[in-house]
Amino acid sequence: MCFKAASVRGRETGRSIWQSAGRTVFWRKMWGKCAIIRSSRLTFQLRAKRLDTQTVNKNRDKRLLIVDDDADMRLLLAEYFRRLGFNVEEEESGAAALDPALSGRFDCFIFDVSMPGMSGLDLLRRVRERGVQTPAMFLTAHDAIDDKVAGFEAGADDYLAKPFSPRELEIRVEALLRRSPAIEQSANGQERIQVGDLVIDKRRHEVSRAGSRVDLTPLEFQILELLASEPGRAWSRNALLDQVWSTEYEGYQRNIDPHINRLRKKLETDPKNPHYVLTVRGVGYKLNEAL
Secondary structure, eight states: OOHHHHHHHHHHHHHHHTTTTTTTOSSOOOGGHHHHHHHHHHHHHHHTTTTHHHHEEEETTOOOEEOSSSSHHHHHHHHHHHTTTOOOESSSEEEEHHHHHEEEHHHHHEEESSSSSSSSHHHHHHHTTTTTTEEEEEEEEEOOHHHHHHHHHOOSSEEEEOOOOOOHHHHHHHHHHHHTTTTTOOOSOOOOEEEEEEEEEEETTTEEEEEEEOOOOOOHHHHHHHHHTTTOOOOHHHHHHHHHHOOOOOOOOOGGGGHHHHHHHOOOOOOOOOEEEEEEETTTTEOOTTT
């Protein structure tokens, strides 16, 4: 009975929400879980009708790993991205997803945060510890700043709070894929940047310090590359966000800080007294030009 009532309501509101530039399509709890699923599916169907062959062909070689213990949500996300041409693998738990995530065959991860047993945070930490730098996004019902910081510190490249528009998720995934090493291109054609003993190889998507390799996530790499493009230039937090995020970043300006902290932990001998990535008080960050 609930599903039937929800489907009628979803049919009315799904179209109006899609037509108003893709506002939230995952309905609030007032309509119940069945309303969320039904309304989301209707919105997905409207979106699918607009797809063209070019979009599907562009994505057909891209592989996504979606991990969520909510079977309905996982099914909807997987179906949405398959219709867009992606190859999608689904897992229902962090433990089940660990081996696939470590395989290196995926172009992007989409992890739920709160799962029984191994959480999405624990899963991504283990993956990053093993050197896998595949772009990763967290989906979660928790949108407090502390929750976002925890996600970024675990190694995430993006973080999207529920409820959300599937179209926004699609755009964010596309942005992550554009930042991945397989398709990233240098804006000025320079393939190698060297500042002191710090070397950034754009073509290989590798960073070394004093001859030792430093493993960075795609987002960390992009931040460092931007700082190294103009050593000594003071970048504001907002300017860094504008450059490295292709979509409007939700949150507040200091959300760049967790990424800088993780970058320092990997790059600096003493992260509390940085030598490479310096803080410009009241402004943001810069790369030390005196290396």
